[in-house]
Amino acid sequence: DVKVTQSSRYLVKRTGEKVFLECVQDMDHENMFWYRQDPGLGLRLIYFSYDVKMKEKGDIPEGYSVSREKKERFSLILESASTNQTSMYLCASSIYPGPISYEQYFGPGTRLTVT
């Protein structure tokens, strides 16, 4: 079974803090993704990575950065957390070039509250 894990289920941080969200996958997937999930907005892509040290901006990258130093690990960084970054953050991975399914496998999510 593919396993995607995230470092924390719940996190509370103060405004202005630097926040690291970690994601690890154990299936040697090339692609990894960070989404944020908000009620009524669905999932929105923040950043994705298609290889080690390679990254691309998604739809809402402002206020975020990412790091992928190893294939299995993809980190989301909030340089200076703000209250509007309070959200559920989901990590996902997929294989590429992939079988026809192109399925993404998701982690359990991190619910971040910024006060």
Place this chain on the structure above:
Amino acid sequence: AQTVTQSQPEMSVQEAETVTLSCTYDTSESDYYLFWYKQPPSRQMILVIRQEAYKQQNATENRFSVNFQKAAKSFSLKISDSQLGDAAMYFCAYRSATGATNKLIFGTGTLLAVQP
């Protein structure tokens, strides 16, 4: 740019009955993939079913089936014999068949309640 629309924020179904969740999308591409993902309460999102746009036959996975209408850009999910474990948030998603990355575009989700 492609968009995915789920017009039903919430749905409810009686156990053992059938429910259909709606999804429409907008794209100028002819080749793409469509997905339904399920997110149970406090649990990880999992893939329910996928459809390749070049296939005319509707995908089916056990009690889950889709009605794919390419011309109408509609992709609904039918759940038959609903079970309590089907209660979840359901997301429709689109993926272009071109491009080097497996980027998905999600709808806003439909929260399905199953009544015993």
